[in-house]
Amino acid sequence: xxxxxxxxxxxxxxxxxxxxxxxxxxxxxxxxxxxxxxxxxxxxxxxxxxxxxxxxxxxxxxxxxxxxxxxxxxxxxxxxxxxxxxxxxxxxxxxxxxxxxxxxxxxxxxxxxxxxxxxxxxxxxxxxxxxxxxxxxxxxxxxxxxxxxxxxxxxxxxxxxxxxxxxxxxxxxxxxxxxxxxxxxxxxxxxxxxxxxxxxxxxxxxxxxxxxxxxxxxxxxxxxxxxxxxxxxxxxxxxxxxxxxxxxxxxxxxxxxxxxxxxxxxxxxxxxxxxxxxxxxxxxxxxxxxxxxxxxxxxxxxxxxxxxxxxxxxxxxxxxxxxxxxxxxxxxxxxxxxxxxxxxxxxxxxxxxxxxxx
Numbered sequence: 001x002x003x004x005x006x007x008x009x010x011x012x013x014x015x016x017x018x019x020x021x022x023x024x025x026x027x028x029x030x031x032x033x034x035x036x037x038x039x040x041x042x043x044x045x046x047x048x049x050x051x052x053x054x055x056x057x058x059x060x061x062x063x064x065x066x067x068x069x070x071x072x073x074x075x076x077x078x079x080x081x082x083x084x085x086x087x088x089x090x091x092x093x094x095x096x097x098x099x100x101x102x103x104x105x106x107x108x109x110x111x112x113x114x115x116x117x118x119x120x121x122x123x124x125x126x127x128x129x130x131x132x133x134x135x136x137x138x139x140x141x142x143x144x145x146x147x148x149x150x151x152x153x154x155x156x157x158x159x160x161x162x163x164x165x166x167x168x169x170x171x172x173x174x175x176x177x178x179x180x181x182x183x184x185x186x187x188x189x190x191x192x193x194x195x196x197x198x199x200x201x202x203x204x205x206x207x208x209x210x211x212x213x214x215x216x217x218x219x220x221x222x223x224x225x226x227x228x229x230x231x232x233x234x235x236x237x238x239x240x241x242x243x244x245x246x247x248x249x250x251x252x253x254x255x256x257x258x259x260x261x262x263x264x265x266x267x268x269x270x271x272x273x274x275x276x277x278x279x280x281x282x283x284x285x286x287x288x289x290x291x292x293x294x295x296x297x298x299x300x301x302x303x304x305x306x307x308x309x310x311x312x313x314x315x316x317x318x319x320x321x322x323x324x325x326x327x328x329x330x331x332x333x334x335x336x337x338x339x340x341x342x343x344x345x346x347x348x349x350x351x352x353x354x355x356x357x358x
Contacts, residue, residue, distance in 0.1 A: 004049040005142050005204045013221055020224060021113035023050040028223035033317040035226035039192050040318060043148035044222035045211065048196075049204070052116035053141050054123065057106040058132035065107050068126060069099060070249055070267075072259040076101040081169045081185060083257055085249050086111075086119065091266035091273065092245040093252065095119050096237060098187060100171060108183075110143075112239045126265070142204035146211070147194035147222075147230075154217045155195055158210065159184065163195075177210045179203050189227060191234035191355060229314045232323060235284050235354025241295055242282060242311040242325050248273055251327070253282045280308065280327045284354040285338060287322035291347045293340050299326055300339040300346060307332050310340065316356060322349075323356050 002023045010017065015026035026047065028035060038044050056065060066073040070085040078101050086094040095115040100108040111119045116138050127134055146155055156163050158177040161184070166172065171185035176197060183198040199207055211219060228238070237243045237252060249258040250273045260267040260274070287293065293313030301307050313324030324340075328351075332338070339346040 002050070004047055005201045006047045006049065006208055009205070009208060010047065010221070015221070015223060018224075021050055023113060025050060026221070026223045028225045029221050032223070032225045032229060035220065035222045036229050036317045038218075038220050039148045039190055039222055039226065039230060041149065042218050042220075043146065043150035043154055043194070044220050044226075045208075046145040046147065046222050046224075046227055047142075047208075048145050048227075049142040049201075050113035051143050052111040052113060052119065052136070052138040053143075053198070054109040054111065054120065055102075055106065055135045055137055056109065056123075056132050057103075058130075059105060060130040061105045061107060061132050064127060064130040064132050065099060065109070066262055067130075067264055068123060069097075070254075070259065070264055070270075071099075071257040072262055073099065073107075074262075078103055079170060079172065081171060081187060083169070085243075085254060085257060086122065087249070087264060087266040087270070088122075088245055089266050089269075091248045091269035093239070093243045093247055093249060094122055094245060096239055096243060096254075100183070100185070102173075114240060140201060142199045142201050144197045144199065144204070144207065144211075145188055145190075145194065145227075146197065147188050147190040148192045150217060151192075151194035154211070154214065154219065155184070157214060177207045179207065182207075189236060190230040191236070191357075192230070228312075229317065232312050232314045232325065233316055233318060233356050235325065235356060237282075237325075238312055247282075247327075248278070250274060251278050251281055278330060281330050281333060282311070282325055282327055283333065284352050284356060285324055285326060285340070285349045286319070286352050286356065287340065288348040288350065290321065291340075291342050291345075292322050293324040293342065293347075293349075298341045299328055300341060301332055301335060302337060302339075304339070304346065307338070318357050322347075325354075 176182040299308040308328030
């Protein structure tokens with residue numbers, strides 16, 4: 001299994017290490033609830049260096065990225081980023097990703113760790129007709145996510161860029177903690193605000209240590225388990241749970257990043273779904289009774305007929321109740337009450353809008 005550059009730091013902090021997408025990653029350092037609440041109230045740092053990064057450049061780079069991605073690439077200005085899906089010919093989701101526009105004809109695609117190899121093969125095969133330059137930078141870049149309401153104040157100590165002027169899904173490339181050419185992006189996967197910092201591997205330890213040397217902030221390392229509970233509270237999709245190659249962006253409630261007029265791969269099938277309707281849709285739900293929903297749990301209607309299944313679930317540390325995401329039959333979208341089958345018991349739940357917390 002692979003290790004990130006920061007692996008020894010995690011071991012010294014007594015992190016619980018697990019295999020995640022082929023990497024030995026910290027799942028937690030203390031209790032997951034404690035880490036979750038700390039990010040919501042203060043500031044935490046995640047090592048997410050397992051994520052993949054592809055750089056695409058060339059005269060036809062806009063056309064290639066537009067053909068690959070579901071959103072409208074032409075709307076991204078230099079210095080901006082955009083949430084996206086890679087789709088297959090049937091309209092299923094190969095991966096969800098963030099696209100950064102580095103220059104007029106240069107893009108950085110940040111993909112999920114478990115899909116790096118699959119995405120690389122897909123993109124390079126499509127590129128045969130576009131002849132762009134594509135580089136896999138995944139093994140060269142470390143990625144730190146500094147998240148929480150105190151993230152801006154902390155990060156401002158290490159850059160001359162006025163971070164208060166940086167809008168969501170915007171970035172700059174400049175000096176951070178005395179190191180030049182660092183990409184600092186106002187993005188994240190927690191819903192608590194903050195930044196993602198892309199660092200050459202050889203500089204990652206210095207930036208990690210520098211951030212922790214500032215004793216004016218209660219900065220804490222946060223594991224992937226809390227990252228998961230944080231994203232569920234926001235209703236964010238996780239690839240492999242809530243989305244995959246057999247779910248479309250329309251079914252996954254991602255129509256807002258699906259611009260069929262751009263004629264991306266699979267857009268014709270997605271147009272048919274929009275016109276003819278879909279059979280299932282991703283929804284958020286909240287339990288009425290105390291229990292914890294998990295991936296794969298069955299969902300039933302009032303007559304105890306099977307109508308769907310849970311894709312992501314957790315006990316919300318903020319709401320103090322079980323919450324989750326699930327696909328259900330569209331005929332029951334407006335039947336507020338549903339039942340989650342947990343250990344042969346039918347636990348009452350209600351369908352709610354996401355995010356679960358504001």
